[in-house]
Amino acid sequence: MAALALAIVLAGFPVGRPVSAAAAPMYGHDISWPQCPSSQGGYGLPMPPTSTQFVVVGLTKGLAFTENPCLASQVSWVKANGKPAHAYTMATFPTAAQLTGYRASGPWSTSTRAGQLSNVGYAEGSFALASLKKVGFTPPVVWIDVEPRPAQPWPSSTAAQRRENRYVVEGLMRRLRDAGVAYGLYSYASGWASITGSWWLPGVPVWATAGRLDTPDEALKLCTSPSFSGGRVYLSQWYDDTRDYDRTCDPYRFTALAVPPSSLSNSTAEFNGDWNNDLVGRKASTNELFFYPGTGKGALGTRILIGTGWGGMDVVDTAGDLDGNGTLDLIAREKATGTVWLYRGNGKGGFLPRVRFATGWNAFSTTFGPGDFNGDQRPDLLARERATGYLWLYAGNGKGSWLQRVRVGSGWNAFDAVVGPGDINGDGYSDVLVRETATGYLWVYPGNGKGGWLARYRISANVNAFNAVMSPGDMTGDRVPDVILRERSTGYLWLYPRTATGWLPRIRIGTSWNSINLIA
Numbered sequence: 001m002a003a004l005a006l007a008i009v010l011a012g013f014p015v016g017r018p019v020s021a022a023a024a025p026m027y028g029h030d031i032s033w034p035q036c037p038s039s040q041g042g043y044g045l046p047m048p049p050t051s052t053q054f055v056v057v058g059l060t061k062g063l064a065f066t067e068n069p070c071l072a073s074q075v076s077w078v079k080a081n082g083k084p085a086h087a088y089t090m091a092t093f094p095t096a097a098q099l100t101g102y103r104a105s106g107p108w109s110t111s112t113r114a115g116q117l118s119n120v121g122y123a124e125g126s127f128a129l130a131s132l133k134k135v136g137f138t139p140p141v142v143w144i145d146v147e148p149r150p151a152q153p154w155p156s157s158t159a160a161q162r163r164e165n166r167y168v169v170e171g172l173m174r175r176l177r178d179a180g181v182a183y184g185l186y187s188y189a190s191g192w193a194s195i196t197g198s199w200w201l202p203g204v205p206v207w208a209t210a211g212r213l214d215t216p217d218e219a220l221k222l223c224t225s226p227s228f229s230g231g232r233v234y235l236s237q238w239y240d241d242t243r244d245y246d247r248t249c250d251p252y253r254f255t256a257l258a259v260p261p262s263s264l265s266n267s268t269a270e271f272n273g274d275w276n277n278d279l280v281g282r283k284a285s286t287n288e289l290f291f292y293p294g295t296g297k298g299a300l301g302t303r304i305l306i307g308t309g310w311g312g313m314d315v316v317d318t319a320g321d322l323d324g325n326g327t328l329d330l331i332a333r334e335k336a337t338g339t340v341w342l343y344r345g346n347g348k349g350g351f352l353p354r355v356r357f358a359t360g361w362n363a364f365s366t367t368f369g370p371g372d373f374n375g376d377q378r379p380d381l382l383a384r385e386r387a388t389g390y391l392w393l394y395a396g397n398g399k400g401s402w403l404q405r406v407r408v409g410s411g412w413n414a415f416d417a418v419v420g421p422g423d424i425n426g427d428g429y430s431d432v433l434v435r436e437t438a439t440g441y442l443w444v445y446p447g448n449g450k451g452g453w454l455a456r457y458r459i460s461a462n463v464n465a466f467n468a469v470m471s472p473g474d475m476t477g478d479r480v481p482d483v484i485l486r487e488r489s490t491g492y493l494w495l496y497p498r499t500a501t502g503w504l505p506r507i508r509i510g511t512s513w514n515s516i517n518l519i520a
Contacts, residue, residue, distance in 0.1 A: 026248040030088065030237070032058025036070040045242060047077060054254045055085045056143065056207075056235075056246060059131045063152050064092035064124040072135045084254050088143035088186060088207075089128035091169050093154045094120045106171055107275070107296060107477065112500065114167050114479035121171020128172075129179055140256035143207050144172055145186045146195055154195045162197040163428045166265055167479070169196065173204070173263060174275050182257040185229055186237075192228040200377035202230040202398070203326010203347075204260045207246075209237040216247065223249030230324070230398070261327045261347035265479075266422045266430065268320040268369045268379060269472035269520075270328055272349035277472040279484070280306075280316065280330065284517035287311030291349050298476040298495055298507050306350055312336060316520045317420075318472065319369030320379025321345075322357075323400035330520070331357060331367065331381070338362030342400065355400065363387070365413070370420030371430035374451035382408070382420070382432070389413035393451055408451060414438065421471030421481040426500050433459075433471055433483065440464035442483070459498075465489070470519050475509075486513050 029048035036042025041061065048055060055078050060066050068074070078085045094102065099120055106122030108115035128142065146169055148154060155161040169185075176183040184205030185192075192198060206227040210218040222236040234252045238245050248254055264270040269277045276296035281303075282289050289307035292300045310316070315333035319342075322329050327347040333340045340358040343351045361367060365386040373380040378398035384391050391409030394402040412418065417435040424431045429449035435442055440462035446454040463469070468486035475482045476497045483496040493510030496503055513519075 024253075025250060026053040026254050028052050028054035028056065028083075028246045028248075028254070030056035030058065030244045030246055031074055032088075033061040033068045033070070035074065036068070040069040042070065047074075048083075048243070050081055052083060054246070054248075055083045057085055057087050057137070057139070058145075059087055059089045059128050059142075062090065063149060064090050064094075065098065065127050067127075067131050071131060071137075075135045075137045085137075085139055086141040086143060086254075087128075087132065087137065087139040088145050089124070089131075089172075090145045090149070091121065091124060091172050092149055092152050093165060093168055095152065106175070108171075109476060109478035112478045112480060114164070115477065117164055117167040118171040118174075118479065121168040121173075122175045123171075124168070125172040125175025125179075129175070129181070141182045141184060141205075142176055143184050143186045144169065144176075147187055147191045148194070156194045159197060159428055162195065163265075165195050166197075166199055169199075170263060170265055173260075177259055177262065177273070177275070180259060182259045184234065184257065184260075185231065187228050189228040196229075198228070198377065200230045200398070201263050201326070202321065202324045204229065204231045204263060205257055206231040206233045207235040207237065208233050209239075211238065212240065213238040214240075216245065219245075219247060223247075231326075261345075264473075266371055266428075267473040268328060268371050268420065268422070269318040271318075271345050271347075273347045276477075277475055278349075279470075279472055280318070280520045281513075281516040282310050282313075282316065282518040284515055289316075290516075292510075293349065294472070294475055296475075296477040298482075298497060298509070300509050304349060310518075313518075315340075315367050316518055317368045318520050319381065320371055320396075321398075322369075322379055322381075322396050323355075324378075324398040331369065333361055333367060335362075340367065357400070364392075366418055368418060368420050370432055370447070371422055373430050373447055375429070375449040382418075384412045384418060386413075395451070406451060408453070417469035419470050421483070422473040424471075424481045424498065426480065433469070435463060435469050442469070459503075466494075468513075468519050472520075476504075484509070484519075486516075486519070488514075491515070 034043040034045045102120045102123035103116035104110050106119030108118045186207040208222040219236040219238040227233050262273045262275045271278045276294040278294045279292040287310050289310045290303040291306045292303045313332040314335035319331045327345040330343040338361045341354045342357040343354045364383040367383040378396040380396045381394040389412050391412045393406045393408045415434040416437040421433050429447040432445040442460040445456045466485040467488040473481045491514035493513040495507040495509045
């Protein structure tokens with residue numbers, strides 16, 4: 001960790017405010033290269049007392065792509081003393097040489113800088129996993145340490161740089177998830193804000209540090225305060241000049257954690273946890289709802305039946321994590337009543353029990369999820385009023401409801417297709433894609449990140465040969481949202497991949513899609 005230790009301890013346990021016996025927290029320590037002998041490049045700091053109840057072992061020597069020089073001996077100490085243990089690894093922004101060396105070492109396309117940075121993060125995760133394998137250590141959780149590193153600083157002076165930092169961290173998370181390893185995030189509020197722009201990840205566990213303390217009181221407060229990223233706090237930490245000290249946050253008892261859901265940046269359409277955007281479609285003849293998993297390579301996998309009896313719904317759309325449980329959700333409007341239901345995703349391509357989200361929404365001709373439209377990192381809804389053509393923003397509160405609605409447009413009845421592709425122009429803000437009824441032109445309405453618009457621009461000529469227009473986000477792995485069109489005469493489903501500057505050749509990704517009367 002950035003700091004080396006914390007608070008006064010007797011026999012490995014903090015002295016300070018008495019701890020309630022009912023809470024029964026566990027106290028432990030984290031160790032890494034500073035506990036190595038000076039001959040191995042460490043500081044020779046003491047190992048935890050044998051009374052410690054758990055240990056978190058650092059895998060690196062302060063930066064990604066380095067290794068704790070006494071990792072093997074520290075793991076041996078943990079095993080010899082019978083201590084339950086997690087691990088932690090550093091996330092680091094790459095040097096120019098690391099970007100060159102690792103930019104293709106992951107599942108994303110190398111055609112964009114965003115994809116390359118994500119692949120570097122993926123490689124950081126691979127390095128950490130290799131270190132674990134080398135010493136025969138299989139911890140149930142690997143924490144990702146995200147904090148300022150003076151030896152290799154995170155660029156953080158602009159929003160664009162903070163967005164790039166997220167790509168690195170996200171790549172590391174994906175690598176651990178691909179390996180089936182549970183993970184969480186270690187940081188603190190100001191550090192997380194400066195590096196990621198206070199990235200909201202409510203589904204990812206948190207290990208929060210209180211910094212240098214003489215008593216653990218502030219560390220205890222972190223257990224019950226909102227975390228730096230919105231995730232649940234499982235461990236809190238404090239340190240002094242000798243040791244780092246940790247405690248569990250009630251009711252957590254240092255047991256194994258579930259692998260978190262994927263955290264795909266700026267997407268509302270990733271449902272099965274593999275970090276690739278997906279489609280949902282309703283079959284007209286049976287009213288069955290199918291899930292079409294994306295491959296991340298410009299194709300769709302085998303469809304999966306996820307629901308029956310969906311004929312009563314006249315609006316279905318991917319909406320992002322509206323209820324703040326860390327998984328992406330669907331909204332569906334009941335035609336007969338105007339009731340909008342929230343179908344909460346389970347992160348595996350299915351749903352948790354639905355909840356009623358809104359009533360009386362038959363006044364709207366369409367409702368869709370653009371992602372975070374107003375810049376507060378909570379996904380929002382946009383709804384077009386049938387009678388007036390007004391576009392209303394229902395800003396999500398991250399808890400399954402919304403703030404006071406705001407009118408953000410007029411004249412939107414001029415469009416026969418309105419969808420939320422994510423950030424289509426690469427400025428980090430959610431945009432809206434529309435088709436103009438009179439001309440068939442596709443227009444992008446770029447969001448300004450504050451609940452308003454920048455100047456619209458046209459991205460295609462007449463596409464009236466297509467009877468469905470949608471965009472689930474990036475389907476090709478380059479981190480640029482793409483467009484999907486269904487051809488009226490053939491029923492073919494075409495993927496129109498986009499780059500930061502224009503179109504790539506289209507790809508046919510489906511046939512007989514005229515049998516599907518709703519695509520989200």
